[in-house]
Amino acid sequence: MSPPARPRDVVIGLSAVVAALRGGEASVLTVRTRDGLGLPFGRFDPDGHRTFELALRAFVTAQTGFSLGYVEQLYTFGDKGRDAPVADLHGLDAEAARIVSVGYLALAPATTQGASDTAWSPWSRFFPWEDWRRGRPAILDAVVEPALRSWAAGDEGRSSRARLSFALDGVGWNEERVLERYELLYEAGLVHEAVRDRGGSAPSPDGLGDPMISDHRRILATALGRLRSKVRYRPVIFELMPPEFTLLGLQRAAEAIAGVRLHKPNFRRTVERSGLVEGLGRLDAAAGGRPAELFRFRREVLGAQPVGGLSLPTSPREG
Amino acid sequence: MSPPARPRDVVIGLSAVVAALRGGEASVLTVRTRDGLGLPFGRFDPDGHRTFELALRAFVTAQTGFSLGYVEQLYTFGDKGRDAPVADLHGLDAEAARIVSVGYLALAPATTQGASDTAWSPWSRFFPWEDWRRGRPAILDAVVEPALRSWAAGDEGRSSRARLSFALDGVGWNEERVLERYELLYEAGLVHEAVRDRGGSAPSPDGLGDPMISDHRRILATALGRLRSKVRYRPVIFELMPPEFTLLGLQRAAEAIAGVRLHKPNFRRTVERSGLVEGLGRLDAAAGGRPAELFRFRREVLGAQPVGGLSLPTSPREG
DNA sequence: TCAAAAGTGTTATCCTTACACCCATGT
DNA sequence: ACATGGGTGTAAGGATAACACTTTTGA
Numbered sequence: 001m002s003p004p005a006r007p008r009d010v011v012i013g014l015s016a017v018v019a020a021l022r023g024g025e026a027s028v029l030t031v032r033t034r035d036g037l038g039l040p041f042g043r044f045d046p047d048g049h050r051t052f053e054l055a056l057r058a059f060v061t062a063q064t065g066f067s068l069g070y071v072e073q074l075y076t077f078g079d080k081g082r083d084a085p086v087a088d089l090h091g092l093d094a095e096a097a098r099i100v101s102v103g104y105l106a107l108a109p110a111t112t113q114g115a116s117d118t119a120w121s122p123w124s125r126f127f128p129w130e131d132w133r134r135g136r137p138a139i140l141d142a143v144v145e146p147a148l149r150s151w152a153a154g155d156e157g158r159s160s161r162a163r164l165s166f167a168l169d170g171v172g173w174n175e176e177r178v179l180e181r182y183e184l185l186y187e188a189g190l191v192h193e194a195v196r197d198r199g200g201s202a203p204s205p206d207g208l209g210d211p212m213i214s215d216h217r218r219i220l221a222t223a224l225g226r227l228r229s230k231v232r233y234r235p236v237i238f239e240l241m242p243p244e245f246t247l248l249g250l251q252r253a254a255e256a257i258a259g260v261r262l263h264k265p266n267f268r269r270t271v272e273r274s275g276l277v278e279g280l281g282r283l284d285a286a287a288g289g290r291p292a293e294l295f296r297f298r299r300e301v302l303g304a305q306p307v308g309g310l311s312l313p314t315s316p317r318e319g
Numbered sequence: 320m321s322p323p324a325r326p327r328d329v330v331i332g333l334s335a336v337v338a339a340l341r342g343g344e345a346s347v348l349t350v351r352t353r354d355g356l357g358l359p360f361g362r363f364d365p366d367g368h369r370t371f372e373l374a375l376r377a378f379v380t381a382q383t384g385f386s387l388g389y390v391e392q393l394y395t396f397g398d399k400g401r402d403a404p405v406a407d408l409h410g411l412d413a414e415a416a417r418i419v420s421v422g423y424l425a426l427a428p429a430t431t432q433g434a435s436d437t438a439w440s441p442w443s444r445f446f447p448w449e450d451w452r453r454g455r456p457a458i459l460d461a462v463v464e465p466a467l468r469s470w471a472a473g474d475e476g477r478s479s480r481a482r483l484s485f486a487l488d489g490v491g492w493n494e495e496r497v498l499e500r501y502e503l504l505y506e507a508g509l510v511h512e513a514v515r516d517r518g519g520s521a522p523s524p525d526g527l528g529d530p531m532i533s534d535h536r537r538i539l540a541t542a543l544g545r546l547r548s549k550v551r552y553r554p555v556i557f558e559l560m561p562p563e564f565t566l567l568g569l570q571r572a573a574e575a576i577a578g579v580r581l582h583k584p585n586f587r588r589t590v591e592r593s594g595l596v597e598g599l600g601r602l603d604a605a606a607g608g609r610p611a612e613l614f615r616f617r618r619e620v621l622g623a624q625p626v627g628g629l630s631l632p633t634s635p636r637e638g
Numbered sequence: 639t640c641a642a643a644a645g646t647g648t649t650a651t652c653c654t655t656a657c658a659c660c661c662a663t664g665t
Numbered sequence: 666a667c668a669t670g671g672g673t674g675t676a677a678g679g680a681t682a683a684c685a686c687t688t689t690t691g692a
Contacts, residue, residue: 008365010329012397012419044397046327046417052397076395076421078331078363078371098365100331102395160622174625248643266682268645273680289643290689303479306493313682567670585655587672608670609662632654 009097012044014056015216017223018068020108021240025122026256028220029064029108030212037121038213039220040064044102056104064119066108070239074103074222082197082215103219105226107239123224126209126217129166130178130224131259140166143207144185151188175259178225182218193217228258233309235276238297246284246292247271258312266313274310275301328416331363333375334535336542337387339427340559344441345575347539348383348427349531356440357532358539359383363421375423383438385427389558393422393541401516401534422538424545426558442543445528445536448485449497449543450578459485462526463504470507494578497544501537512536547577552628554595557616565603565611566590577631585632593629594620 016039018029030037042059049055053071061067078100124131128139144166152158165180167173185208186194192211211217231237237254245253251267271277278298283291301307336358337348349356361378368374372390380386397419443450447458463485471477484500486492504527505513511530530536549555556573564572570586590596597617602610620626 010331010363010365012329044329046329050399052395073394075392076371078421080369102397157622164622164625171624246644263682264643265645265647265684270681286643286690288691289641290645290691292644303476303483305490306483311681565671582655583670584657584672584674589654605663605670607664608668609664609672611671630654632656 011097011099012046012052013041013099013101013214014044014052014059014104015039015041015101015219016056016060016068016071016104016106017074017220018060018064018106018108019223019227019240020120021110021253021256022120022122024252024256025124026224027120027122028126028223029060029119030121031063031119033213036211036213037216039216041216052102053104056106060106068106068108070107070236072105072226074105074219074226077101077103077215077218082193082218099214101215101219103222105223107227107236109240110242123220126212126220127178127182127224128207128209129181130175132173132175133255133259133261136173139207144190147190148184148188151190173260176225176229178228179218179221180225182221186218191217231257231309232312235297235302235307235309237310238276238299241297244280244294244296246294247277248292250277250295254310254312260312261315263313263315267310270311270313274308276307276310330416330418331365331371332360332418332420332533333363333371333378333423334358334360334420334538335375335379335387335390335423335425336393336539337379337383337425337427338542338546338559339439340429340572340575341439341441343571343575344443345543346439346441347445347542348379348438349440350382350438352532355530355532356535358535360535371421372423375425379425387425387427389426389555391424391545393424393538393545396420396422396534396537401512401537418533420534420538422541424542426546426555429559429561442539445531445539446497446501446543447526447528448500449494451492451494452574452578452580455486455492458526463509466509467503467507470509492579495544495548497547498537498540499544501540505537510536550576550628551631554616554621554626554628556629557595557618560616563599563613563615565613566596567611569596569614573629573631579631580634582632582634586629589630589632593627595626595629 016029018040020027020029029040031040032038040060040063042055042063044052044055049058052073056071057068078098080098129137129144131137145168148162148166148168149159152162161180161184163169163171165177165184182191185191189195189198191208193215196211209217212220227236231254237250237257240253240257241250247268248264250271251262251264254267255262276298277295280294280296282294284294285291334357335348339346339348348359350359351357359379359382361374361382363371363374368377371392375390376387397417399417448456448463450456464487467481467485467487468478471481480499480503482488482490484496484503501510504510508514508517510527512534515530528536531539546555550573556569556576559572559576560569566587567583569590570581570583573586574581595617596614599613599615601613603613604610
């Protein structure tokens with residue numbers, strides 16, 4: 001543990017959570033490295049890159065073949081000890097450089113081409129406790145709750161955080177607290193990355209989602225939480241939709257993002273009253289049942305007035 | 320413009336917007352440097368600092384003498400051309416290093432001691448168009464609107480952004496869009512930093528607030544916008560209050576943050592119904608008029624249930 | 639005729655907004 | 666008395682949540 005002869009360099013890693021809807025699932029673009037699954041990423045070049053965002057767009061285009069539309073910065077992570085495992089991917093030794101990770105969220109329309117199907121993974125693969133569309137996920141009662149209870153035993157602070165994050169003891173589920181939940185599991189040593197970052201040779205916990213390299217699952221959790229909250233106050237959902245869609249299609253998209261079931265009649269009405277969409281008078285090629293009208297996003301409202309997102313009326317049956 | 324012999328270093332600068340209420344004004348802790356006014360800041364040490372937040376707390380304590388409570392990360396700025404002027408404060412040449420700026424928001428209670436009074440500046444000093452508590456600021460009609468109109472003349476995109484950001488042509492004022500407004504003025508070359516960053520010797524525009532070093536006014540705009548929105552969905556306002564306060568005191572604090580007047584009776588009711596405060600049964604030392612009851616923040620609710628912020632009912636008279 | 643999905647009506651409830659008004663204290 | 670600020674009542678309007686129901690298509 002002797003200090004290095006010369007000060008460490010700082011290296012900035014840029015990572016993108018590229019989200020899209022594929023087959024009714026909210027999915028994310030992943031890359032396979034020899035250390036495991038990760039997000040598309042690259043090393044920021046202080047000489048060549050004018051801004052982070054331009055650098056990020058270049059990385060994703062180079063690694064996956066398509067160009068990003070909507071992009072926003074999420075968070076910058078710099079904790080010592082959670083940065084090491086990706087170091088060799090940047091071509092340097094973790095002891096010689098400090099890696100700082102800037103995470104971004106990008107949204108791609110459902111029609112996105114250019115990446116092979118195997119490059120997309122549904123989010124539930126990494127966060128199986130986040131999908132409540134078919135009711136409370138079994139993994140919560142079977143794995144998460146007992147593990148957290150034993151971790152929190154006797155500690156009021158821990159118990160209270162577990163209760164609020166994971167909807168224990170009758171607390172309601174808040175779908176936006178994705179990062180809080182992941183960080184709690186990390187702190188409790190219940191996800192693989194926590195064991196790995198401690199240099200542990202201990203067996204990794206199982207059943208709590210697939211791990212990712214470096215801090216990429218942390219960035220992914222940040223992205224999902226941000227998207228879930230943003231959908232409610234900005235019309236970002238339409239960045240994920242094809243140019244024409246039905247209202248049920250929009251609802252399924254909102255459900256895939258939020259991870260909860262919505263109430264159909266009320267969802268329709270709030271969407272139609274929002275002024276965000278316009279009926280096209282044409283019908284969908286029916287896929288069973290009465291054909292639905294096609295709608296489009298009225299993108300022109302963005303320049304005319306401040307505009308909010310969608311209200312997400314949960315269904316009383318399974319919400 | 321020949322490339323340097325060896326790749327540039329990346330230097331991470333940490334800056335803190337330390338907000339507090341002083342004399343009824345939302346104020347921010349500033350430091351005076353030989354290049355001008357700035358935020359407390361420091362250079363992140365990749366060898367010595369374990370996390371950004373710990374490093375930031377150490378800087379602020381060293382430079383101002385008190386320790387921070389509530390802290391949150393705002394944004395990371397890395398644009399070339401907006402980083403140079405502070406370089407010499409870090410003891411290096413901007414040509415030799417690329418400066419990346421991580422901004423933080425910290426909240427200090429009104430009782431905060433340890434910094435001299437002259438170290439605090441009201442936010443309106445830097446953003447005189449943001450304070451609508453006494454109606455629409457005159458500077459908007461006198462300076463901002465004509466300047467933006469001539470900048471946007473004939474460009475529909477520019478006009479629409481100016482309209483939405485600065486509430487022109489009957490668009491309503493959205494107090495949260497602080498950063499959008501500052502960035503628009505920067506892009507239009509109407510704030511001093513824009514002229515400075517272009518290496519301009521042109522006379523700096525006047526009347527549009529005092530400049531700050533580096534990108535510190537940009538970070539400050541980010542902080543004010545974040546705080547204004549966060550007050551509505553998290554009980555952060557209480558981080559700025561003394562342990563005991565009256566409801567009008569709380570209202571004045573919310574008004575100072577939001578920059579708009581609120582409706583007293585409705586504000587009282589929403590606060591009391593929120594369950595966030597508890598009456599103490601004791602009265603304030605009256606300052607004219609009927610003495611008001613003292614309240615305290617029920618900090619214990621934070622651990623018991625998910626908890627929102629305050630609703631801010633604007634006054635019909637001057638809102 | 640039935641399943642599946644689209645789409646409409648209606649009501650109870652809550653929250654927000656706005657206005658009107660009374661109360662307690664100091665000068 | 667009156668100014669100043671504290672504090673309450675109440676009603677209109679809108680959004681939300683819940684339930685019940687009709688319509689249109691394909692198999």
